[in-house]
Amino acid sequence: MKQFEWANATSVQSAVKLLAEVSADEQNESARPMSGGQDLLTTMKERILVPKRVVNLKTIQGLDGIDGDASTGLKIGALATLAEIESHPEITKNFPGLAQAAHSIATVQLRNVATLGGNLCQRPRCWYFRLPHIVCLKKGGDTCYSEKGENKYNAILGGGPSFIVHPSDLATMLAALDATVSINGPKGPRDVPIGKFFTLPSDNASVENVLEDAEIVTQVQIPASAFAAHSTYVKFKERSSLDFAMVAAAAAVELAPDQTVRQARLVLGAVAPIPWRVPKAEAALIGKPLNDDSIKAAAELALDGAKPLEHNAYKIPLAKTLVRRALNSLKTA
Amino acid sequence: MAATKPSATTKPAPPAPLSWGPNNKHRLLNTRLPRVDFPYKTTGTAIYSHDVKVPGMLHGRILRSPYAHAKITSLDLSPALKIPGVKTAVARVNVGDTLRFEGDPIAAVAAVTTEIAEDAVHAIDVKYDVLPHAVTAEDAIKPDAPPVYPNDKAVENNTRHANARGDADTVADALKSADAVVEAEYRTPILHHCCLETHVAVVDYSGGDTATVYCSTQGTFSIVPDAAESLGLTASNVTGIVRHMGGGFGSKGGIGIEGRLACELSKQAGAPVKMALVRRDEFVMAGNGPGSWQKFRAGATKDGKLTAVHIEQYALGGLGRGSLAGQPYVYHAGVVYRSAGSIHTNEDSSRPLRAPGHPPACFAMESLMDELAYKLNMDPLEFRKRNLTDDAHLRQLDRGAKEIGWIRRSQTPGATPGPLKRGFGCACGIWGGGGGPQCAVDLKVAQDGAVNVSCGSQDLGTGTRTYMVAVVAEELGLAMSDVKENIGDTRLGNGNFSGGSTTAGSLSPAVKVAAMNAKTEIAKLVAPLLGAQPADVVFADRKVSANGKALDWTQACAALPAAGIAVRGQWKPGLSAGGAHGACFAEVEVDTETGHVQVVRMIGIQDCGLPLNRLAVESQINGGMVQGIGMALLEGRVMDAKLGVMVNSSFMDYKIPGCLEMPQEMLPLIDDDDTRQQVVGVGEPPSIPPAAAIANAVFNACGVRVRELPITPDKILMGLA
């Protein structure tokens, strides 16, 4: 890693000030906030990011709480660890998909330290991005090398000019739970629905979300809903022991007393630069029972518009399988 | 031996050949012995080269080429040298030199911390003239491909043809009358050793005449010539040490370029230097296992005879020639035409990788055998047996088939109802090995009874220390805890280089001879105390006895001189042999809706003559199966053809198997029907057949024949689409 200044922040306000006051010639030198550091440090070790200052958020009190319940909705501090999220009784019972998503991430060693905020803000896994000596489009160069190169793990939806897939499992699941992301920064606090938090590369290929300079995620809220308790996260990994998702699917369903679908949420992960919500597939389920036919139809619709690159057409049948399996597991209340 | 009256016409009888005795009559050998070094390896007290810290030690770091092919147009180390804490730097290339692969070392620095060394490497100012490259075999063989070896007349279109054997026309004729013909190309990618301990050398030199070099290497004695030359010292003033090493698998010999650069830095700085490769460097400049491209046309008759094989083999070894075992591997064919060569690319040269050339050759041939069997509608196991003559293979196949439950297998792929499909596959391997006379073992017995056996040889994790102790303890009638060992130091007796599965066969006989020599010496001294002849003295139960009298070990040793005794042992013939076989069976479950392949059960059978330590042999067999899972399902270097770089040079993206890739049951079986009373090394043979067995099981499960490893989910899904 390059040398940097380290500051233990005492409050969100001071953290923002500590981030804002460092000027950087280049984007990758900007001051960075750090919580668990499990992704930030890997980018710093290879000098993908070379922040002049790292601001420790863990010394801020009150950012790591998990509060609320099924009837009030949840408020999860950005510094809550993945280990805390996967085992929290309120989450495992009433927001099970979120617990499953947290549990599916990486390994015990990582989850003991990694946090909600860091997981949402982690950088992509595209190997061209991660290779220190390749200046791809996202890093300020002029070519996305995955587009015509080794793109087995890249996007089949929403891609262009960068074809990364978003790596966060929590993001995909939270998108299915209608979450809201609370941000604070030099211009003060603001809330952003998760569907607007992540951004497509067509907006700005060098970032993955709406955070502006010196802004940090402080909390995520998940509203009470009739479908949160009936949620699931299905993640397929090429290597089960340790891997990012090859494809993932988050689903949540509210069933009416007659077992037909009243509300549905369906989001695909690892297929697009953002969590890929599929409203057409959701709409097709409304009013229908969850059976093989309706599930199959939804799975087909979910992949509508998919444009595979040379090496990733397999993601289409794989994503359909995961959608089917996710919805199948929600057949009964 | 009966006494004979000396006679002018009778030659003295030759000494009885040395023998270990029947395999089932050992007290310690051929039993399950915990490793004698486990207390150190489990408590962080085993010191690997990577752990060595000496006073004043600097940390080295290498700058390597980011390009597959480039000329250096300028090189300026001074910005690095200006950084506080950077002590020295050395260039390995000159302006005008050409770099020929991503990873080609350019320069090295030494600094007081690893962090500052990394700063220094980033500060070096290099300018390149980027040249065209070819980093895939397909690109390399094109007529307009840039030549990797432009001046080598033996290379055309980056292809080096080696030899050809047999007559192609005869084979073509034979194919005409075959009942089943398979024409297939098989590919395996470049693989990586992925030793957990990266290549590392610590050069403990501070100017002057002597140096000690710690190096993670497969040959203790291979350290000294490299280091002495680089340091400009006489060899006898350089000590090489490798007491523990974190894996070699064929990639580590001598001190490597990293060790040489460490030596130069150390010389320049007048201070010790530790040079450990970082993981990305390890992937692109520390060797790899060559890939393969094999094109078959083969035929069989309906009675299950393999009648004709036409095979073109190419080893893909980057700058190197790679290696590829010959075809039709273990099987007998009526007529064979085989041509073999290498395709060169702008990639770092391959190095031996555990049974070099065999796993890829086995994968191709065993896939081919299966494909022919299915075409004949014959049980692939039966088809194999009809084309094997070696008893060991036949009985190993039978045993494996029984253990895995081959009888549960369906001849029709995809027969299991539902999306989760089960299948079975098998494969065989063959290896040489053996042992030679390089090892000189020293055995000391002290007057207080302490026993110490030593040899400069090394232990890659194979269990060398443990069998050294066991051989001595068994020979002298002692417990394992009575014998101490020393290895991995050039101040000890000569040791062999660990390669080819020859260490056990080279070292254990020398240890036995040393132990026998010790017995002879002790017997001479103790016999008079027992009122017996030396030839009557027996060493057993921690006692030395004869003539109805016994002394316990410590009492007996009191009869030794004050300095104890010291004997040497060298290898003698008869105690080791080459010639290992091996078979592997796999049962897999393929999720046809996701493409996921899970190995459910895996069985490896290995013959090894006399197993010195059953626990260690079993672990080797397990290890081969685990690496086979990686080769079959997960591993392979991925190159970006345009950029000329390896895109998956990390442990996240080059995927070695972990806990969840393990089958429910993994069963290592020692083939005790091999009653050879000789040590046959098994470091490599168990890693040969597993990947092939898995590939065949996948086809049996779901009907998708993947001819290019690894068999990843995308290939299954696209194969089923």
Add this chain to the structure above:
Amino acid sequence: MRDSKKKDPRQSGYSRRRFLQGVGVAGVGALVAEHPLLRAAETPPPLPDATDRPISGNIAIVLNVNGQPRKVTVEPRTTLLNALRNNMDPPITGPKLVCDMGTCGGCTVLLDDKPVYGCLQLAIDVVGKKITTVEGIGTPERLSPVQAAFGEHDAMMCGFCTDGFVTSITGLLKANPNPTEQEVREACKGNFCRCGTYPRIFQAALEAAKAR
């Protein structure tokens, strides 16, 4: 194939500077021209210290390692792993540097009894926490049940992954004294072994659980 006009990804350099042309450490803290590790450290208030004050350069800290207070001088960028292995004297070398990216588990240590990657902790960030390395779990003279079970079941070959596995499993058994084999696998999936000793590692873990 060669197009000298085309912007080369490596020569444009990320952030539009030449990749291999660094600018040293300009503008970030003070460096002196003597041996940094011998330089008298600044005298900051003891860490952990939430003062909002940025710190840089060489910092003297005390880490609680295996029940002992260990002084060490580090920079902010020094990982816990490197602090243990390189900066400390005598060094602690049980946790290994294998991948340095949190992808192999060779550097596993216990932080307040929980397994974490030593290579992905900054040393200054773990001041005040309880750090346990494999050396603190047992010694050759007094092996822990996990370490003894590893020996009995031959759960190691080269041994380079072993310290990490022993540490992960020790952490597991603290939290879950009676795991199933599947739970052992899940707990250890962050630890990788190239020699292929996994099956025996699982047996050793289950044996050790019984022994407690």
